[in-house]
Amino acid sequence: MNSQDNQPSIARVRDYFHDLQTRLCDAITAVDASADFSSQEIATPGGGMAMPRVLDDGKEIERGAVQFSHSIGDSLPAAASERNSHLAGRRYEATAISMIMHPRNPYAPTCHANLRFFLVDAEHWHFGGGFDLTPYYPFAEDVLHWHRTAAQACRPFGEDLYARFKQWCDEYFYLPHRDEPRGVGGIFLDDWNQDGFAQSLALITSIGEQILPAYLPILQKRITMPYGEREREFQLYRRGRYAEFNLAIDRGTRYGMQSGHRIESVLASMPPMATWKYDWQPEAGSPEAVLYDDYLKPRDWLTELSPGQGDAGL
Amino acid sequence: MNSQDNQPSIARVRDYFHDLQTRLCDAITAVDASADFSSQEIATPGGGMAMPRVLDDGKEIERGAVQFSHSIGDSLPAAASERNSHLAGRRYEATAISMIMHPRNPYAPTCHANLRFFLVDAEHWHFGGGFDLTPYYPFAEDVLHWHRTAAQACRPFGEDLYARFKQWCDEYFYLPHRDEPRGVGGIFLDDWNQDGFAQSLALITSIGEQILPAYLPILQKRITMPYGEREREFQLYRRGRYAEFNLAIDRGTRYGMQSGHRIESVLASMPPMATWKYDWQPEAGSPEAVLYDDYLKPRDWLTELSPGQGDAGL
Numbered sequence: 004m005n006s007q008d009n010q011p012s013i014a015r016v017r018d019y020f021h022d023l024q025t026r027l028c029d030a031i032t033a034v035d036a037s038a039d040f041s042s043q044e045i046a047t048p049g050g051g052m053a054m055p056r057v058l059d060d061g062k063e064i065e066r067g068a069v070q071f072s073h074s075i076g077d078s079l080p081a082a083a084s085e086r087n088s089h090l091a092g093r094r095y096e097a098t099a100i101s102m103i104m105h106p107r108n109p110y111a112p113t114c115h116a117n118l119r120f121f122l123v124d125a126e127h128w129h130f131g132g133g134f135d136l137t138p139y140y141p142f143a144e145d146v147l148h149w150h151r152t153a154a155q156a157c158r159p160f161g162e163d164l165y166a167r168f169k170q171w172c173d174e175y176f177y178l179p180h181r182d183e184p185r186g187v188g189g190i191f192l193d194d195w196n197q198d199g200f201a202q203s204l205a206l207i208t209s210i211g212e213q214i215l216p217a218y219l220p221i222l223q224k225r226i227t228m229p230y231g232e233r234e235r236e237f238q239l240y241r242r243g244r245y246a247e248f249n250l251a252i253d254r255g256t257r258y259g260m261q262s263g264h265r266i267e268s269v270l271a272s273m274p275p276m277a278t279w280k281y282d283w284q285p286e287a288g289s290p291e292a293v294l295y296d297d298y299l300k301p302r303d304w305l306t307e308l309s310p311g312q313g314d315a316g317l
Numbered sequence: 318m319n320s321q322d323n324q325p326s327i328a329r330v331r332d333y334f335h336d337l338q339t340r341l342c343d344a345i346t347a348v349d350a351s352a353d354f355s356s357q358e359i360a361t362p363g364g365g366m367a368m369p370r371v372l373d374d375g376k377e378i379e380r381g382a383v384q385f386s387h388s389i390g391d392s393l394p395a396a397a398s399e400r401n402s403h404l405a406g407r408r409y410e411a412t413a414i415s416m417i418m419h420p421r422n423p424y425a426p427t428c429h430a431n432l433r434f435f436l437v438d439a440e441h442w443h444f445g446g447g448f449d450l451t452p453y454y455p456f457a458e459d460v461l462h463w464h465r466t467a468a469q470a471c472r473p474f475g476e477d478l479y480a481r482f483k484q485w486c487d488e489y490f491y492l493p494h495r496d497e498p499r500g501v502g503g504i505f506l507d508d509w510n511q512d513g514f515a516q517s518l519a520l521i522t523s524i525g526e527q528i529l530p531a532y533l534p535i536l537q538k539r540i541t542m543p544y545g546e547r548e549r550e551f552q553l554y555r556r557g558r559y560a561e562f563n564l565a566i567d568r569g570t571r572y573g574m575q576s577g578h579r580i581e582s583v584l585a586s587m588p589p590m591a592t593w594k595y596d597w598q599p600e601a602g603s604p605e606a607v608l609y610d611d612y613l614k615p616r617d618w619l620t621e622l623s624p625g626q627g628d629a630g631l
Contacts, residue, residue, distance in 0.1 A: 041595070041596075057595040057596070059594055059595050066593075066595070068595070179574075179575075180574040180575070180577075180580050180583070181580060239590070243587070246560055246564065246591075247564055247584075250560065250561055250564035250565040251564040251565060251571070251574060257565070260493075260494040260565060261493075261494070263494075266494050266495060267595060267596045269494070270561075270593060271595055273557070273593040274593065275592060275593060275594070276553070276590065276591070276592045276593075277560070277590070277591055277592075278589060278590045278591075279380075279584060279587040279588065279589060279590075280373055280589070281355070281371040281373050281380070281382070281581060281585055282355075282371070282581045
């Protein structure tokens with residue numbers, strides 16, 4: 004690799020994220036022909052740009068959002084660089100892409116993915132991101148496929164990476180007030196700047212390129228399954244947990260809410276509809292109980308699961 | 318008043334709150350005969366007791382909760398007494414009652430009331446609480462009645478109290494990320510220990526006794542109004558704001574979530590169902606726009622409104 008390649012470049016990451024946004028939207032539209040993503044280009048201070056692309060009330064995707072942003076800041080807030088307080092006041096740039104899909108069919112899981120890059124100078128930059136899955140009626144083969152694809156994205160960059168990122172994901176997507184994981188996890192990393200820029204970008208790209216292979220086969224398989232009022236009701240109830248996580252726990256959402264970012268972009272990740280019931284518990288042995296008993300716990304999916312075992316809802 | 322009366326007494330406040338809980342539930346049941354409040358007595362550490370009474374899926378009240386608690390603590394956490402750090406480690410007691418009603422009919426507003434008392438010793442105690450109203454399709458006469466009743470509760474205790482508590486309420490029930498009040502407010506006070514215990518308890522009692530006179534006439538009048546899909550849809554959308562406030566902003570809810578309190582009690586205030594739409598705006602001149610244009614701003618309701626003026630939804 005030549006030194007040019009290893010020079011941190013906001014343009015290279017930005018262009019990759021922006022292109023990925025188009026491909027993610029196109030791929031979702033290919034599954035749900037009704038998916039008409041909005042496309043708004045919003046100028047942000049200092050010459051940055053945000054492009055939220057959101058879809059409400061599609062035939063298969065009840066709410067979907069694929070958002071790209073490139074931010075330029077004149078002066079890094081002290082709070083943003085606690086571990087590097089000497090960076091306060093410095094110019095910085097950041098770019099990010101995020102995707103969230105809330106399918107209508109309760110058998111199809113909600114998918115979240117996010118990639119981001121933060122740059123002050125050649126010495127001070129980092130990547131973050133990952134993807135995680137939130138099923139309502141989980142299938143062992145889907146969870147296996149999801150985690151196998153996640154592991155595949157990490158493998159070229161280190162034998163231990165998937166296990167580390169999987170645990171990081173379990174720790175982050177967790178509702179302490181419920182002592183409950185948000186879903187079945189995936190991979191998550193933050194403050195990543197190991198082995199140089201080129202290698203870090205290659206890792207992030209590898210993760211970005213596995214978002215669709217991880218999710219689309221699950222989405223396509225599950226949206227054709229017939230379901231009734233019972234499954235819809237449980238999906239809406241569990242989406243309440245998603246709302247709790249986003250509004251009360253998620254650092255990104257809370258930062259966006261507190262820092263005066265465009266609120267409709269920040270909350271585009273919210274479920275389109277959610278319910279709360281008082282003191283509700285799934286009936287023992289029911290398909291709903293399977294979610295709690297077998298899936299809402301951090302497990303070593305790749306070694307513990309086999310396809311067709313312990314499915315819910317069938 | 319004799320000195321006995323002015324001796325801070327947890328028992329006196331606790332007994333009043335507990336009795337008020339029964340009367341609030343009974344009064345709601347008289348309006349909605351289907352309102353079958355659960356009644357669970359939960360022992361809490363140190364000899365305290367919590368009694369959440371919750372109603373799910375009533376005919377008129379879609380979700381209602383009237384909760385009483387008496388807490389006893391061996392050692393006051395430092396964080397709980399920032400302004401009085403010398404109290405850290407002291408034994409304390411607290412008692413509280415809260416009520417929240419989410420009616421099914423979109424013309425009937427959501428009502429929230431809360432009263433609380435905190436006691437360390439004869440010198441260190443305070444009351445807090447109040448009530449606030451969140452209409453979907455507001456009526457000038459309802460908002461006037463609500464605030465007149467609130468003013469009436471305060472008047473015997475000082476000419477300026479209503480105005481102070483009304484402003485406090487506007488400041489507290491506010492969504493900064495939306496730059497939007499939660500509803501049309503009411504009254505709110507905190508850390509209140511003026512004019513001695515007896516006088517403070519009398520004020521809190523006066524507020525407690527006005528909860529039903531403030532809300533019931535509005536509830537009774539509005540639950541008989543016919544409504545359609547459009548009104549229901551707007552109610553669910555606006556309930557999204559309620560969920561945002563409770564989960565992301567409200568200090569009480571956030572404290573309850575973070576301190577490991579029984580989560581089903583803490584979140585019994587959540588709306589039974591809520592929706593989020595992307596970048597939605599009411600149509601200019603529509604009944605939905607009336608809420609935003611005329612009611613979701615702090616106003617001096619008592620001097621600015623007259624009955625029948627500027628009603629929404631008719």
